[in-house]
Structures are given as structure tokens and as C-alpha cells.
Amino acid sequence: MQELTDMHAQDISKFITKLINKKLLVPKGYGRGMTYILSDLFNGKDEFFSLFERFGNQAIHKEERNNDEELTSNHEEVNRDSKEKHMLLYGIAEKVRTHQRLGSNEMKQIIVELCKDCYLTSREITETTNRNMVSISRYLCELVKEGKLELKYPGSLNSKYQVYKTYK
16 A cells, blocks of 8 residues: 555554444454455445545555656657657667676766656666666665665655656
8 A cells, every 4th residue: 555655654554444443344364464355334435535535645646646647648749759768868878788897886877877868767777778677776776875866756765657867
């Protein structure tokens, strides 16, 4: 639920407890392996979401939902620009793709340069540099900690919509 909401783990526990007390969820199992099943009293998602909103935070990150709408509405423009963007990024990452080993600082500089003008996902950086996701993720974490890259969604570090841009 943390990936779908901006709720803290303790708030999620309290919320689930309220759903169990209202007999909307039935717990199965013990401890960390516990799962929950919707009860027969569950009349539909409207009751669930109204309880959820009364309890606290929004069900879905508004920014992420807006991001989906924005991506859909700008689909044609993205396709037109994507070839130009692709060629530009490949030019910047040429040295990374053609050399097996690069120094850590050189690799970081190239990632910062890739993220200079636009937000990029870790997958886009991985594909552009022809490196594995583990090493790129390590560099991204270091660059964020060093203040050289910014996150579009700083409150959701593991968001599937997370993108990186050079910090200005």
C-alpha cells in the first residue's frame, strides 16, 4: 500500500486495523506473512475509498495520477521528439557504450550530462549507457546523495514513475 499512497507504515497499519474492526477485511496468517481478504460485508469500492479518505491521506499520489494523464495527452509530441532525444542521448553516452570500464567519476559525469535537459528513468539511462540496472542504480543513488541529481517524486523513492534530472 505504501507504493499506492503517501501514508506512513504505521498509518497503513491503523487503517487496516480499522477495516478489520469494521469487518471489511479478514486477516489470514501471522506476522509479516499476514494477508487480508475482502469480507462478504464489503459492498464495493466506494465504501472502501470513503473510509480511506476520511482516515487520512489520498489513495493515490496526485502527482503520479497527473503524470499518467500528462503522458497520455502529450503522446504525439513525445513520439516526434523521442527520435531527436534518443540520438542526442546516445551521442552523450557514446564513450560509456564503447568502453568496457570507466572510472566512477567519469561515469557519474556522463549520467549528470544525460540528465541535464530532461527527466530520465533509470531504465532509459541503463539502455542508453548499455550498462546493467544494478550499477546504474548505484550511481543514481550516489548522485542524488551528492546533490547532483534531483528526483521528480522525492517523497516516493521507489515509485515506478521516478525520474532523475540534473540539479540546478
